[in-house]
Amino acid sequence: xxxEQNNRELGLxxxxxxxxxxxVTLVKKIFDWVLYLTFFAIKRWLIFAIVIAAxxxxxxxxxxxxxxxxxANMIVRSNAVKAVQMKNYFEAYxxxxxxxxxxxxxxxxxxxxxxxxxxxxxxxxxxACVDKDKDGIVDEVDFSNRMKGSDDAIDSLHLxxxxxxxxxxxxxxxxxxxxxxxxxxxxxxxxxxxxxxxxQKRIDFFKAEISLLDTLQKHSYVGDNxxxxxxxxYGSVLVDNRKVLVYKDKxxxxxxxxxxxxxxxxxxxxxxxxxxxxxxxxxxxxxxxILKKNVILAFVATYIVLMLLFIYKKEKSKYLK
Numbered sequence: 001x002x003x004e005q006n007n008r009e010l011g012l013x014x015x016x017x018x019x020x021x022x023x024v025t026l027v028k029k030i031f032d033w034v035l036y037l038t039f040f041a042i043k044r045w046l047i048f049a050i051v052i053a054a055x056x057x058x059x060x061x062x063x064x065x066x067x068x069x070x071x072a073n074m075i076v077r078s079n080a081v082k083a084v085q086m087k088n089y090f091e092a093y094x095x096x097x098x099x100x101x102x103x104x105x106x107x108x109x110x111x112x113x114x115x116x117x118x119x120x121x122x123x124x125x126x127x128a129c130v131d132k133d134k135d136g137i138v139d140e141v142d143f144s145n146r147m148k149g150s151d152d153a154i155d156s157l158h159l160x161x162x163x164x165x166x167x168x169x170x171x172x173x174x175x176x177x178x179x180x181x182x183x184x185x186x187x188x189x190x191x192x193x194x195x196x197x198x199x200q201k202r203i204d205f206f207k208a209e210i211s212l213l214d215t216l217q218k219h220s221y222v223g224d225n226x227x228x229x230x231x232x233x234y235g236s237v238l239v240d241n242r243k244v245l246v247y248k249d250k251x252x253x254x255x256x257x258x259x260x261x262x263x264x265x266x267x268x269x270x271x272x273x274x275x276x277x278x279x280x281x282x283x284x285x286x287x288x289x290i291l292k293k294n295v296i297l298a299f300v301a302t303y304i305v306l307m308l309l310f311i312y313k314k315e316k317s318k319y320l321k
Contacts, residue, residue, distance in 0.1 A: 055298035059291040067166045068283040074161045075275035079267040080192035083159050090126035112177030122164040129155040171277040182271045192270040199260050206257040213250045
């Protein structure tokens with residue numbers, strides 16, 4: 001029995017030793033490869049220096065040739081339909097703005113933006129908002145578009161509209177144009193109308209219930225003209241020998257009524273602008289941002305090309321005989 005236990009312990013130790021040796025060997029190989037790739041680039045430093053110098057020159061010319069671009073974000077609340085569905089209409093609107101196949105007057109009519117204002121826009125993107133704790137407040141925006149509409153954390157009401165432009169004066173026109181575009185979609189307008197009708201029915205119901213409770217409360221205080229099934233009882237009413245706290249029921253109904261009335265007051269339109277366009281503090285296409293992008297791209301592309309040429313020269317004798 002002891003021999004079997006010792007054999008098992010020795011077997012486990014052997015496995016751990018083999019695993020440790022394998023990990024050490026792997027780390028050494030990775031380290032050797034990193035050194036090899038590093039010195040591969042250092043050995044060809046002149047080529048990389050020429051390419052990077054060319055990338056810097058290209059970046060400077062590109063920066064001087066283009067206008068400064070800025071970014072702004074606007075948070076909107078979709079009232080008529082869910083945010084996931086409203087996102088599709090915004091994406092269609094963005095496609096219309098940049099569509100060069102359609103007549104100019106048609107795009108102007110549909111989008112509410114003439115050619116001059118459209119030329120100030122570089123891009124219009126719409127992104128889902130995230131409400132992790134479901135408190136109705138946007139926690140973050142999914143700018144990477146990684147989350148799906150079925151994700152529980154996706155906000156079902158709010159969307160973020162991100163705009164890149166050259167002239168800030170276009171933002172006011174764009175905001176009103178977006179609101180008008182959504183309001184003119186027949187399906188959205190009908191859905192919003194149905195929603196408002198349902199809310200009004202709810203208001204009428206609450207008012208009728210509150211009126212009934214007012215009557216019961218008045219009877220309970222006065223103590224006359226009560227039916228046989230109701231009796232006054234210290235500010236409450238006994239209905240069929242059951243105690244009904246009238247004032248508490250009334251407070252609950254009043255709170256529900258005020259909530260619905262607030263919804264109609266604030267969110268009567270199919271779309272509500274929760275937060276106007278917030279302009280970025282500086283241009284997004286600065287010389288440093290353009291330079292960084294071009295230098296990295298040039299370095300990586302040059303490295304790949306040089307490595308492929310090196311492998312070709314080294315291995316061509318094996319296959320080109």
